[in-house]
Amino acid sequence: MRPFPKARVDALTDGIFAFAMTLLVVDIRVPDGVDVTSTDALWQALAGLSAQAVAYVISFFVLGAMWRNAVALRHDTDAVAARTLHLWLWFLLFVTMVPFSSALVGRYGQFPPAVWIYAANMIALGALSIPLHRMEVPQDARPQARRGERRMFVFIGSALASVLVSLWAPHYAMYAYLLNVLGRLPAFR
Known part of the structure; x- marks a missing residue:
């Protein structure tokens, strides 16, 4: 039997883990039948998701550990430090x-x-992403x-601004993310 390219095996492995880790979140949602008409009702609905959220986080990191072990089986010359991983x-x-x-x-x-x-x-x-940039960029x-x-x-600031706007006008809070346009100004280049 002809050997398979290592890169193809790695790509399939990474893809399957990525897909499985992403699918975990699909079950975490407020059920359609729940009547959310107030902030208190939303908090109650979210509290009802706590068991699913805990299972999601645990499962994500279990898959992450399994993926890490699969990667450790490969002997790459480009290594990533454990902290970075x-x-x-x-x-x-x-x-x-x-x-x-x-x-x-x-x-x-x-x-x-x-919000x-x-x-x-x-x-x-x-x-x-900030420490990852610092670790990964040559x-x-x-x-x-x-x-x-x-x-x-700027992105973090826009998220914080959305929280502040949500205290007075939640339906306008997402517009705070338009502040990210400021990140494209010459002062940020």
Whole structure:
């Protein structure tokens, strides 16, 4: 039998783990039959999802550990430090939570908790991407990385602004993310 290219095996392995880790979040949603007409009702509905959320986080990190072990079986010359790998797994956890937080704010954006959960997801992504940029970017590309970091601070600021807006006018809170246009201004380049 002819040997298979290692890159193809790695790609399939990574793809299956990524797909499984992303699918975990699909079950975490407020059921359609739940009548959410107030902030308190939304909090109650979210509290009802706590067991699913705990199972999701545990399952994500179990799959992450299994993926890490699968990667360890491969002997690559480009190695990633354990600390970097752990940060990447946390980052990817929050990436896979985006469908949940997006659906929540899309359905219940008129209630502040939906905005807060979405903003917390975005803040976690922004905050985790900053040290990842610092660890992963080669020395000669640091100026570009600093621009990316400044944009992440604007991104985090826009998420915080959405939380503040949600305290007075939750249905306008998502417009705070338009502040990310500021990250494209010459001052941030």
